[in-house]
Amino acid sequence: MHRWEDSSWVDAMRITLDFNNMMAHSIGEKHGLTDEDINALEDTAKDIHNELMERRKKGGLQFYELPYQEEMALRIEEYAEDMKARFENLVILGIGGSALGGMALHIALNHPYYNLLSKQERGGYPKVFFKDNVDPDWFGGLFDILDLKKTAFHVISKSGETSETMSQFLIVREKLTHVLGEKGHKDHIIVTTDPQKGALREIIKREGYLDFPIPRAVGGRFSVLTPVGLLPAAACGIDIHEILAGARYMDQRCNIPTLWENPAYMNGALQYLSYTRKNKTISVMMPYSAHLKGIANWFRQIWAESLGKRYGIDGAKVYVGPTPVKALGVTDQHSQLQLYMEGPFDKVITFLVVRKHSREVPIPNLYSDIKDISHLGNHSLNQLFYAESTATELALTKSERSNCSIVLPEINPFTIGQLLFLFEVQTVFTGWLFRINPLDQPGVEEGKRLTYGLMGRVGFEHKRKEAEEGLLKKQKRYMV
Numbered sequence: 001m002h003r004w005e006d007s008s009w010v011d012a013m014r015i016t017l018d019f020n021n022m023m024a025h026s027i028g029e030k031h032g033l034t035d036e037d038i039n040a041l042e043d044t045a046k047d048i049h050n051e052l053m054e055r056r057k058k059g060g061l062q063f064y065e066l067p068y069q070e071e072m073a074l075r076i077e078e079y080a081e082d083m084k085a086r087f088e089n090l091v092i093l094g095i096g097g098s099a100l101g102g103m104a105l106h107i108a109l110n111h112p113y114y115n116l117l118s119k120q121e122r123g124g125y126p127k128v129f130f131k132d133n134v135d136p137d138w139f140g141g142l143f144d145i146l147d148l149k150k151t152a153f154h155v156i157s158k159s160g161e162t163s164e165t166m167s168q169f170l171i172v173r174e175k176l177t178h179v180l181g182e183k184g185h186k187d188h189i190i191v192t193t194d195p196q197k198g199a200l201r202e203i204i205k206r207e208g209y210l211d212f213p214i215p216r217a218v219g220g221r222f223s224v225l226t227p228v229g230l231l232p233a234a235a236c237g238i239d240i241h242e243i244l245a246g247a248r249y250m251d252q253r254c255n256i257p258t259l260w261e262n263p264a265y266m267n268g269a270l271q272y273l274s275y276t277r278k279n280k281t282i283s284v285m286m287p288y289s290a291h292l293k294g295i296a297n298w299f300r301q302i303w304a305e306s307l308g309k310r311y312g313i314d315g316a317k318v319y320v321g322p323t324p325v326k327a328l329g330v331t332d333q334h335s336q337l338q339l340y341m342e343g344p345f346d347k348v349i350t351f352l353v354v355r356k357h358s359r360e361v362p363i364p365n366l367y368s369d370i371k372d373i374s375h376l377g378n379h380s381l382n383q384l385f386y387a388e389s390t391a392t393e394l395a396l397t398k399s400e401r402s403n404c405s406i407v408l409p410e411i412n413p414f415t416i417g418q419l420l421f422l423f424e425v426q427t428v429f430t431g432w433l434f435r436i437n438p439l440d441q442p443g444v445e446e447g448k449r450l451t452y453g454l455m456g457r458v459g460f461e462h463k464r465k466e467a468e469e470g471l472l473k474k475q476k477r478y479m480v
């Protein structure tokens, strides 16, 4: 029996949203919300819920079904086991939604110094590298450290045509072929792309590369529970079935139309109300766990790309979207906190808090005669971490700053699965509240088209002209 099949373990691993400090009773009426504000949204929430469930039934919101893809997970797991004997390194080539989910899982669930462990300490699994940038120094430098004969590359692109990922692929393909030959290189490439369309799909057909597709109706930033996130995770020995079980558990919790019982809808409603009624246009996510900093990065993308929109669903110009900011406790207490405490009242701060860390680190009792540090000894880093997160929360609350906490009993695949799914549902629900389409990204597409033009892609000559004309408008006198 898996531990997630034990209801008392599941209860103990349930993540909770504590939104006391979003409310007027904690931070005052000027910045805080009231029960009435929330209750006034209940009917809208019910309508949105019905609409989402209707779409879900028709297959229009396929990310909802991903936690149930056990067959896909089994196939991934089988391949990951097979990799152990064959590869020392796995390099993931992808960008945006095709990289951030995998990175979030890796940072959350692997040893903090995973790549520095011996192969035995890694359970026989390969080292893992995420390359989500085309900076020539950083990408080129990779080949100084890799033995290509022992390296697999996972090429991920939903569209199958993103310039960054496809350029990386072309470079890798040539280098692999040089070392392993035309036939030999094929066993070192795994591809994840749309099941039918795009240049990468065409390349799979020609080359016969190993194929782990992304379901058609799942967009990049909602794809963490597809091979995009799960293959790199399984390749490090992470229990991907438990991640899916956590997501399924959150799906049950989020399949309720009532705000007061649904953590994703409630958090979406709180963020929306704070933005529209209290002018809080910035969403800060501040995990008190270095393991969760990849989740804050991933969240920054899903929140920004989904909610930052020029047009509403009725076609009117709306220019909405909370600006997501990422911070890290305790590090950013010494960098950002001054601004959060005393700057403009324009932020909602979401802490991600972990109740039980995987290890206890005692602080030795040395220099007990020096009074400014003598209080530290005989405590632990765990106590210090907890004291600092509690103190930051209390200080912000005292300064009437909206903040809430998402509390994880501990970090494991089950709680991380819950957290990711919570944020996916929260994002879609909030998009519906703002009455925009959270599933497209027309702003990103425009940048991609201009890049195609500048790189000389056939059919994008007009974009090249547009880009060149734009550059010519720059005047010397505005450059010093």
Ligand code: PA5
Pocket (backbone or CB within 6 Å): 095, 096, 097, 098, 156, 157, 158, 159, 160, 161, 162, 165, 219, 220, 221, 222, 305, 441, 444
């Ligand atoms: O969320 C999105 O849709 C984007 O961030 C994409 O993931 C990103 O642009 C990469 O696109 P693709 O996966 O098509 O290469």
